[in-house]
Amino acid sequence: MGKKMKTWRGKSISVEMTEALGEAMGSVAVPGDVLTLDGDLGAGKTAFTRGFARGMGLRSRVTSPTFTIVNEYNDKDGVPRLFHFDTYRLGNSDDFYDAGLDEYFERGGVCVIEWSKVIEDALPEKRIRMEIEGNGDERTITVAFGEEDLSRMENVKEKMQEGGMGFEDTGL
Ligand SMILES: Nc1ncnc2c1ncn2[C@@H]1O[C@H](COP(=O)(O)OP(=O)(O)O)[C@@H](O)[C@H]1O
């Protein structure tokens, strides 16, 4: 994983809470961000992204890009702001490069990538990495990020704590 990353771990008890975490993260997103989302089918990756788009101020409702691989969300002026990937159907990073999908990293939007492990070697080193685990209504959501993202990620954590999300102490 290269240089040392910071980590926090929150517990979501409902789909609304996972969406609210997405919304909080989307509200601090900046162009060029890459955020990866891993976790089993039904973990809540798309639910998180639905909130994330809302947090970015985008109005279209996010749907799963399972068949399209990537969906693009524009702001009201038609400027692409969010690229939402689901790379489940790709075999590996060669498929990602062959389809020219790495060009999205240069387009000045935010990239959110579900099932990123499939294309791990095509991903930029600097990114926010999330894992969602659990079943029933409970999910454990782990977020790992670099030192440069510490202050905005702490803001997200505080906002979510106020909203009732529990966090495990990971030493931050
Ligand atoms: N705490 C939770 N967080 C996220 N989703 C939850 C939670 N509890 C139940 N769910 C349900 O799990 C499913 C998550 O689906 P989805 O977001 O499409 O998953 P993924 O994109 O990871 O396959 C939804 O049906 C949602 O209602």
Ligand SMILES: [Mg+2]
């Ligand atoms: Mg999904």
